[in-house]
Amino acid sequence: MSTPAQLATDIATAVRNLNHATLKPRMDGWEHPGDAHNVIGSLVASTHGLTQTLEQISQLLYDLQATRQIVSVDGAHATEGQVLSARSALRRAREHAAALTEGLGDAHVATSGLAMIDTQEPPR
Template sequence: MDLDRSPSQMAAEAASTVRALNHRTRAAGDDWQYPGDAYNVVGNLSELAMMLPQALEQISRLLADLNETGRLRSDKGTLDQDLGEALHGLGEAREAAQQLYSALNRAHSGLGPIGVEM
């Protein structure tokens, strides 16, 4: 794990990796042709979704801490409204990530026994 990069850089790399995954899974290939391949990808995506709520909570905590110290401002002059929107959105995102994890976990379990007849 490379902790020398900023959280923003790490999130950008994660987004880039998912974008590459989307391109790579568009058509079958040597390493993308069996249910076991889907099982592995879904398992890894499930793990990613499982970790998202913690990251989102830590973003919320940073904003709350900065607000408590009076270090935040809004370019629009509506800090309370803007911060409320941001924190509300992050809370909804946490819930959605938890639902995503649950759905991916079910899909992963369902893929477990599926194979290909030769």
């Protein structure tokens, strides 16, 4: 079974691969508006799920700090402050992920009615 860190690394790799795959239009699987529609749809699902992941990371840090299982190693002995700072940043990240999901959802709807001029192919 993969660890959360391994899965996060896999996501980073997948994004890098997606960036390469979408770099040049007119290649197999990246030539119709339906292709963009499908990619956007998958990104909606991904970013929606990311908000839950970020909350769960925040909860782990809270639980570890509340049960005094972690300590700051920077010499300042400011464990509680570091955890609060991390949780605040994760909350902001969740808000941004939710906004990203909403924007992608709007783009998904907007691309649903697009087709190639010569084929009138419906979105895939």
